[in-house]
Amino acid sequence: MRYDIQQLLAEGGNTLCFDFELPLVSVADLAEGVACIKGNIRNHGGYLELTADSAVEAVAVCARCGEGFPFKMSFETVRPVAKALTDNENDDYIIADEDGFVDLSEVFGEELLLELPAKLLCSEDCKGLCVKCGANLNKKACGCSTKEIDPRLEVLKALLENG
Ligand SMILES: [Zn+2]
Ligand SMILES: [Zn+2]
Known part of the structure; x- marks a missing residue:
């Protein structure tokens, strides 16, 4: 999902809301499933901040036995957003492309990989x-x-x- 942040930048106090589903097919050890992502990007006097709640429901593949099992996880994201690279920009920033769009599918695909446990097990004592x-x-x-x-x-x- 790509979102135009130009409008958002026009005026302080503007908010862009998003609510979308990210299909998960073979993301890391997740065989299939979906991540429901809901949040907004708010313009705090020129400083854009994204806040979101993500809920993952998927079939994961156990790292030990290889069996699929139901997996649920939720996580919060708070990150600054910028239209272009700036001097104080760092890895935390979500940067818009040339056309002023941010690709939130890509952003949350990466967030998800960071949030996933290193090893997914069907049970602790598998x-x-x-x-x-x-x-x-x-x-x-x-x-x-x-x-x-x-x-x-x-x-x-x-x-x-x-x-
Ligand atoms: Zn045997
Ligand atoms: Zn297992």
């Missing part, structure tokens, strides 16, 4: 997949022996035992 047969250990015990250790890990095990 057992993951068997390293031998690939069975989902949350669903069944596969019966593989867990005593046998990868030779590369033997070295680590020895270190741990000695330490």
Whole structure:
């Protein structure tokens, strides 16, 4: 969604409201879903500030077992907006393009990536997949022996035992 901020800049006190849905398809570990984004950009005497509330509802892919699971998250955003690069501009600023538009789909796509937990797990104690047969250990015990250790890990095990 692109929004024209020219009108907004014309007069102090002006407010531009937005309310849109951002479809999420393969964003990081989210398989599908939607982010509902609602907020406004307000002109505080020439200084533009965006405030928004975002609510994510998606199907996420578990980092351990690879299964999809329902995932919800919400977050707040408060960022300054500028028409063009200025001296006191920093990474926090949302900058309009040449035509005076800000692309909020892009802005919130990036916000979302920053807000997402580094690892999405279907549950804190997800057992993951068997390293031998690939069975989902949350669903069944596969019966593989867990005593046998990868030779590369033997070295680590020895270190741990000695330490
Ligand atoms: Zn899992
Ligand atoms: Zn197994």
